[in-house]
Structures are given as structure tokens and as C-alpha cells.
Amino acid sequence: MPLNPTDLFNLLADQTRLRSLLLMQAEGELCVCELTHALEMSQPKVSRHLAALRQHKLVRTRCASNWIYYRLSPDLPAWASEILQTAARSVMAAEPFTGDRKRLATAPSRVDCRETA
Template sequence: MQATDLFAALSHATRLRTLMLLVEHGELCVCELTHAIGVSQPHLSRHLSQLRELGLVADRRAGLWVYYRVHPDLPGWAQAVLRETHAGLCNSPPFVADFSALSAMPNRPDAPRCA
């Protein structure tokens, strides 16, 4: 992981918002990310692909869903940058709105459902 790659990734609003949601929630489905950020699936998928190629996120498939998380093998200094960035931004727009939109999302893939 090169520092220039991390900071270049953080310089785009979609990638920054995605990473802040992943830091906040641990792991999210593509549909949850598109709902929270309010972008189209192709737009988000392009940015997720860039984050994956840089080694910033990892993914896993579960049935129809693809889930993303901050890559567990990210160097400690990069994890610290993400944690500090999250701490500094989590109470400001548009991040508060992203967190709220995700919380209000109906039919989340892993949300408990009534029988």
C-alpha cells in the first residue's frame, strides 16, 4: 500500500463516503452502499473496483449479495488514517446523512425479519 494510493482514493467523494460507511459498519452489501450514498449501482461498482484493486477493500459473495469491508490486511498506518478520518468526519455532512439513510433502509439483506 502506497500512501499516494490511499490519499488518491480518499480524494473522490464516492470512495471516501464508501470507506467511511465501511469503517462505521464493518461490512455492507453493494445495495446498502448505493442506498446510503444515493448513487447508481454501476457508479458505485466502478469505485468499489478501484478500491479493491488498490487493496483497500475486500469482498465476499453470499448468494445474490456482494459484501465489502475494509481489507483486513491493510497496513496499520492506513487503518489509522481511515479511523482518524472517520472520527473527524462522522458528525458532518454528507456522512451523517449517509449513516441515517442506511439506518432507514427497508429490507436490508441481513436485517432480521418477522416470520
């Protein structure tokens, strides 16, 4: 079933999913350890939200060793990609999004995740 606007906006209405998607929009591929550090949330909570995004085909995964990496799906409809790009441009200078990016840059696990990719 293709993504429809109602599903997209329902998914974006949750702050954890929105913040995760905007981090992926800005950074490309991220592992769960990076997202948990940046969002300051538990792994089970972040994983539950990522599962919802994966179910609706907003994100794709890639496994490497013990890590699961998430990225925006390259198959997103153009209208959905445009919404995410516009949202990213509009809010990246505001909290909590600036804090998410700062924490991501300092994540101790960030180097470990990238070394195993």
C-alpha cells in the same frame, strides 16, 4: 504491490470512495445495495468505485447468494488503518457522512441483505 500513501490519498480524494470507506469503517460489512441506498447513487457508479478500492486492496469482498459484501481489508497497513480511523472520528458528525448513516439505517434492502448472509 503494497498500498502506498500516494495511492491511498488519491483514492480518498474521491468523495464516493471516501464515503464508502467511512461507511465500512463505521458499519463493518456492507452490501452494494446498502451502499447505493446510503450514498443515493446508481449501482454501476458505486460498483465502479468499489472496484478501484478492491484493485488497491483497501477492501475485501464476500459473496453470499446474490449479494456481494464489502469490508475494509484486514491486511491494510497500520498507517492506512489509522488514517481511516482518524478520518471517521473527525467527520462522522458532519454532512454528508451523517446523512449517509441515517439513510443506511433506513434502507429497505438492509434487512433483505442481512437475511441472506
